Amino acid sequence: MTRMNGQWRLAQRPVGMVKESDFELIEEPVRELVDGELLVRNLYLAFEPAMRGWLDDVKSYIPPVQIGEVMRASTVGQIVESKNAEFEAGQLVSGMLGWQQYVLTDGTPGPFGGLSKVPDGIPPQRMLSALGGTGLTAYFGMTEIHPVVAGDNVLVSGAAGATGSVAAQIARIKGAGKVVGIAGGPEKCAWLVSDAKLDAAIDYKNENVGRRIREEFPKGVDLYFDNVGGEILDSVFLGMAERGRITMCGGISAYNEKELPPGPRNLMQTVIKRLSIRGFILFDHLAEAGQAIANLSEWTESGELIVEEDIQEGFENTPKTFLRLFEGKNLGKQLIKIADVE
Numbered sequence: 193m194t195r196m197n198g199q200w201r202l203a204q205r206p207v208g209m210v211k212e213s214d215f216e217l218i219e220e221p222v223r224e225l226v227d228g229e230l231l232v233r234n235l236y237l238a239f240e241p242a243m244r245g246w247l248d249d250v251k252s253y254i255p256p257v258q259i260g261e262v263m264r265a266s267t268v269g270q271i272v273e274s275k276n277a278e279f280e281a282g283q284l285v286s287g288m289l290g291w292q293q294y295v296l297t298d299g300t301p302g303p304f305g306g307l308s309k310v311p312d313g314i315p316p317q318r319m320l321s322a323l324g325g326t327g328l329t330a331y332f333g334m335t336e337i338h339p340v341v342a343g344d345n346v347l348v349s350g351a352a353g354a355t356g357s358v359a360a361q362i363a364r365i366k367g368a369g370k371v372v373g374i375a376g377g378p379e380k381c382a383w384l385v386s387d388a389k390l391d392a393a394i395d396y397k398n399e400n401v402g403r404r405i406r407e408e409f410p411k412g413v414d415l416y417f418d419n420v421g422g423e424i425l426d427s428v429f430l431g432m433a434e435r436g437r438i439t440m441c442g443g444i445s446a447y448n449e450k451e452l453p454p455g456p457r458n459l460m461q462t463v464i465k466r467l468s469i470r471g472f473i474l475f476d477h478l479a480e481a482g483q484a485i486a487n488l489s490e491w492t493e494s495g496e497l498i499v500e501e502d503i504q505e506g507f508e509n510t511p512k513t514f515l516r517l518f519e520g521k522n523l524g525k526q527l528i529k530i531a532d533v534e
């Protein structure tokens with residue numbers, strides 16, 4: 193029986209807000225395996241705001257996705273056939289396997305890494321959430337870029353998302369004095385306090401962010417983990433404590449802008465308050481991923497770190513699910529399930 197492989201490919205470069213029609217669904221038969229190859233069937237696809245940046249034809253930390261190319265994305269899949277001695281049929285693996293149903297590979301790492309075997313006993317989708325790119329980003333941001341110091345007053349934006357929710361909880365686990373999250377809407381804010389066990393949450397869609405930061409942190413914010421940039425970052429500058437640290441993880445508020453807005457009005461606060469701002473990219477830290485995953489696993493198993501996954505269904509809904517990130521519809525890690533484990 194010939195298997196058909198559905199692939200979502202980039203049809204055109206988005207202008208402004210990314211649209212479903214920027215991608216097209218192509219089906220093609222999967223050819224027979226030759227010696228040394230294996231066939232992976234994707235089970236879950238992961239979505240990250242950074243993928244929006246990969247669609248623009250600009251120089252960045254990785255090359256753009258080309259028009260006609262399968263959309264690049266992290267996935268978890270199951271090996272359904274193997275003619276490669278290193279991989280067995282049935283094994284679950286994760287890697288940058290893209291928005292497609294099947295992947296034929298010889299297992300050699302490509303420019304974005306190779307296949308990692310999913311350890312036994314771990315729900316496979318966890319390799320894309322707390323134990324995957326976003327969990328690791330939160331981990332390195334909070335432990336290496338500007339490590340949380342016990343007693344720190346910590347503020348995290350994008351706090352109900354995949355990276356932010358883990359970063360804020362790591363701050364709590366590492367002994368921060370107070371941890372406050374910024375997120376959009378009352379449901380997300382309620383979840384941050386009741387489930388993620390933060391001290392408070394600020395609803396940037398319905399509250400005055402600057403005023404709430406001053407109320408929550410009368411002595412100022414020692415550590416700000418920024419996922420959104422824009423107006424929120426500008427407000428935070430005014431609420432920082434002297435010698436405060438800002439970890440720049442992302443700036444989703446501008447990812448779909450046709451023209452970038454002017455820079456923050458309150459940047460001089462970095463001088464007045466002697467602030468340190470440091471950006472980072474996860475890829476530079478992957479050599480230490482093993483220890484990070486061990487710590488993250490320990491915290492999830494002990495229940496100190498709760499993991500939220502927003503799992504949509506159906507391969508046909510892939511681009512629509514990507515858009516959820518920019519509509520603020522996801523709570524925790526945005527994933528889509530496209531097949532069951534066999």
Ligand SMILES: NC(=O)c1ccc[n+]([C@@H]2O[C@H](COP(=O)([O-])OP(=O)(O)OC[C@H]3O[C@@H](n4cnc5c(N)ncnc54)[C@H](OP(=O)(O)O)[C@@H]3O)[C@@H](O)[C@H]2O)c1
Nearest residue numbers: 329353354355375376419420442443444445472473474520
């Ligand atoms: N530096 C790195 O290596 C690295 C690695 C991974 C991720 N990141 C960055 O981390 C950030 C979070 O990524 P993620 O994968 O964890 O996504 P996520 O936070 O799970 O999802 C995106 C969230 O961003 C918020 N958002 C959307 N538009 C916004 C806007 N205009 N203003 C403010 N918030 C907005 C939405 O939440 P609300 O409902 O709260 O608005 C949405 O749920 C992104 O900036 C991403 O680029 C960086």
